[in-house]
Amino acid sequence: MRQALPLDPMLPLAGRIREVAGALLVPPAGPERPQPCGVFVGGEPVAESLCYGGHAHAPINVFPEPRAAERHLAGTYLFGGILSGHFGHMLVEGTGRLWALHGRTDVAGVLFFARPFDKARQCSKMFAQMAALLGLPPVTVLEAPVTVDRLVLAEQGLGSGELMLGRPEARALLRDRLAEVPAEGKGRRFYITRSGQPARRGMILGEQGLEALFAAQGYEVIRPEEFKLARQVAMLRGASHVVGTEGSPFHLLAMAGQAGCKVAVIQRRRSPTFAQICAHLEWFLGGPVTGLDQIASIHAPKKTRNPNLIYLEPDRPALWAALAEAGFVSGAPWANMTAEERRAALHGLETETDQRLRPVAAEDLPEDHGDEEKDAA
Incomplete structure (x- = not known):
């Protein structure tokens, strides 16, 4: 068998x-x-x-x-x-x-x-x-x-x-059928945020600050879960640039996005899922994807086996440099969060998850094989 x-x-x-x-x-x-x-x-x-x-x-x-x-x-x-x-x-x-x-x-x-x-x-x-x-x-x-x-x-x-890479006929059927959905607009730039999701489902540290930075660059900040699926597909079909925190919306982008759409994915967990999603997008869309794994800090509860409770803080200057080189942003480089902003962001996560978070080194994190069947990606 x-x-x-x-x-x-x-x-x-x-x-x-x-x-x-x-x-x-x-x-x-x-x-x-x-x-x-x-x-x-x-x-x-x-x-x-x-x-x-x-x-x-x-x-x-x-x-x-x-x-x-x-x-x-x-x-x-x-x-x-x-x-x-x-x-x-x-x-x-x-x-x-x-x-x-x-x-x-x-x-x-x-x-x-x-x-x-x-x-x-x-x-x-x-x-x-x-x-x-x-x-x-x-x-x-x-x-x-x-x-x-x-x-x-x-x-x-x-x-x-x-x-996640799929096989030729499976990729073709999904993309061909979703290509029949009329695009909503043209040349739109989206930042896909997870700030509307419960913190226990996983997010990055300081995402609301990133929302403001991308909005200043002309990106529409969207929470896909607030739209019906047909509207999500129509919006993504009208996109020329999409950046966001790694998660499920990128599966829909892979299936519905226009060939040539520029995509950048921000890592949110120490998991093979990040690289798999980037490769998934490349095979479906037929072009390179910018993977953003520049990390300034990592915070997690003292004892956890759940990768969604490990919160990565993107290194904003390094993020900006990678995005600028790939043609996503321009202007003055971004600065990292201040100590006060970081404390406020951590306090918000601790309050919502009822977990005390502490800084950890990447090598001290529990091994994660990417088995997220019970997680919300």
Whole structure:
């Protein structure tokens, strides 16, 4: 039974499809990990229904004991994989098999499982906006076992972590379909901030000060979560420059941004996710991305294993120099926060998280493998 996915972003997915008759789809019944769910034919597990999160060699599901179907769905359906209630994971993991829809008119719907610690109805509601933008046939997040006349199982061509670069057909379908959304404006410059997110979901130290610096450079400071997904896509399609703190909005930019859009990503956690997101953007947009990892200080609670509670302070003079060299900013260089500004920023984080923060050295941080399934990216 296959236990790994190829990592070559140039490797075509063409032909990596299996179609089976009379498939039984069994969603998770409990919170165990790996998630107990999968597809069966004739009582035997179908290897192509293994799903992958951030690692190509470790499926996030295992096959449970088959359970009797509660209903039957007539027609042909595409197996979509596992939907996450986490926005970023939903974007990259929930779209990884949709490439198989290209050129097909016989697919009656897309069938997903939900993570056992997410509610199926919540995942269905969250994914509905993306499904509409992509023009998908009806999407169902299964809460009970079903059988179908025919099931299409396509190789997963996109995911989180090391699967973030995607495969050619998966990248093409997403970009081609979102390219049909009319751009809102032209030549717009955006700074994507996380200042509207809870501090426990991760942010940089002193982000509000950076917002003011970018606004003075003519950037529109936006909190994407305040807009419907269709509006986000339209705005990003009108962008010539996008800078922001590493996180989920960059997945949407990768899928929807115009070729040639200049992108810079500010590191917010000591995690491989930062480099993965930068590479993800380069493969989708087809151009270089400016990664901003210049750090002035790091603050964290005394004991933590959560990378989202480790707060990096960007080195503003070094940030400005890198951005100026890449054509994002001009004028006078930026200065770092004063000691008073830093104390105020730390106090705000400590109050919100109820955690005392202390300066730490990078080498003293806990090892982080980028497994953010429970984090909010």
